[in-house]
Amino acid sequence: MIQDCITFFQSGGIFMYPLLVCSILVVSVIFYRMFNMRRSCVMPEKLINSVYRTLSGTQSVDELKSELERENSSFARLVKIVLTDETGDTELLKERVQARAKKEFHVLQSGLSVLDMVATIAPMFGILGTASGLVVIFGVFGQGSADEYNMITQGISQALNTTIVGLAIATPAVIASVYYSRKLERQSSQMESLLIELISHRYQNH
Numbered sequence: 395m396i397q398d399c400i401t402f403f404q405s406g407g408i409f410m411y412p413l414l415v416c417s418i419l420v421v422s423v424i425f426y427r428m429f430n431m432r433r434s435c436v437m438p439e440k441l442i443n444s445v446y447r448t449l450s451g452t453q454s455v456d457e458l459k460s461e462l463e464r465e466n467s468s469f470a471r472l473v474k475i476v477l478t479d480e481t482g483d484t485e486l487l488k489e490r491v492q493a494r495a496k497k498e499f500h501v502l503q504s505g506l507s508v509l510d511m512v513a514t515i516a517p518m519f520g521i522l523g524t525a526s527g528l529v530v531i532f533g534v535f536g537q538g539s540a541d542e543y544n545m546i547t548q549g550i551s552q553a554l555n556t557t558i559v560g561l562a563i564a565t566p567a568v569i570a571s572v573y574y575s576r577k578l579e580r581q582s583s584q585m586e587s588l589l590i591e592l593i594s595h596r597y598q599n600h
Contacts, residue, residue, distance in 0.1 A: 405548065405551035405552060405555055406523060406551070406552055406555035406556045406559065407523055407526060407527065407552040407555075407556065408526075409519050409520070409522050409523035409526065409556050410523070410555070410556060410559065412519050413516060413519050413520070413523075413556065413559045413560060413563060416512045416515065416516045416519070416563050417559075417563050419508055419512055420509065420512050420563055420566060420567045420570070423505040423506075423508050423509055423570070424509075424566070424570050426505050427505055427506075427570065427574050430502065430504075430505075431502065431574060431577060431578070434467065435467055435468070436467055436468050436469060436502065436581055437467060437468070437469040437581055437584065437585060438465060438467050438469070438470075440461075441461060441462075441465050441467065441469060441470055441473070442469070442584075442588070444457075444458055444461045445458065445473065445588055445592060446588075448592070448595070449591055449592065449595050455477060455596075458473070458477065459477055462474055462477070468498040468499075468501075468502065468585075469585055469588075471494065471498065472491055472494055472495055472498065472585065472589055473589070473592065475487075475490055475491055475494055476491060476589060476592050476593055476596055477592075477596065479596070482597065484593060484594075484597055487593055488590075488593060491589055491593070495582075495585070495586075495589075499578065499582060502578055503578065506571055506574055506575060509567045509568075509570055509571040509574075510567075510571050512563065512564070512567045513564045513567040513568045513571060514564075516559075516560045516561075516563040516564040516567065517560045517561060517564050518560070519556065519560055520556045520557045520558075520559060520560020520561060521557070521560070522556070523552055523553065523555070523556020523557065523560070524552075524553040524554075524556055524557045525553075526552060526553075527548075527549045527550065527551070527552030527553030527554070527556070528549065528553055529549075531545075531549035531550065531553070
């Protein structure tokens with residue numbers, strides 16, 4: 395099995411090397427996003443429920459503050475800004491929260507641009523490999539040499555293998571990019587809604 399993979403890789407020609415780099419990047423970013431976008435790192439369910447209880451009046455702000463001491467998520471850091479604000483200016487507080495939220499989501503978005511880049515360039519490397527394989531094929535047609543068949547076979551392998559690998563890398567990169575982008579959008583929307591309600595609640599009861 396391993397030998398078959400090595401043979402497949404070698405028959406793909408020089409463009410298999412940048413495709414190998416692309417595949418490593420995709421796998422690394424996907425695992426990084428899986429870890430970095432865990433619910434506990436962004437919006438822990440326990441903290442969300444605690445905020446809802448505070449908004450409904452079944453829990454005090456002090457109890458929510460106590461809950462925040464045990465949290466280190468993106469949502470927790472934004473809630474802390476709301477609860478520790480002493481300016482009394484709702485609009486200024488919203489601006490502060492928005493500025494910090496941009497910083498938090500910039501960190502959460504890290505790696506997505508790499509997936510988009512790989513999804514674009516991996517098929518290009520596959521096409522380059524295909525083109526170089528066709529050059530080999532057409533270059534030996536009509537030579538009548540003993541190695542003509544081997545050269546044509548090598549060219550076909552190079553043309554097909556790089557195309558397959560390029561598409562095989564681009565497909566999960568696109569899927570992962572779309573999935574994580576949509577997930578981040580949903581979390582952003584929920585976070586924004588809760589923070590606005592919390593700001594209103596804070597100064598209604600200030």
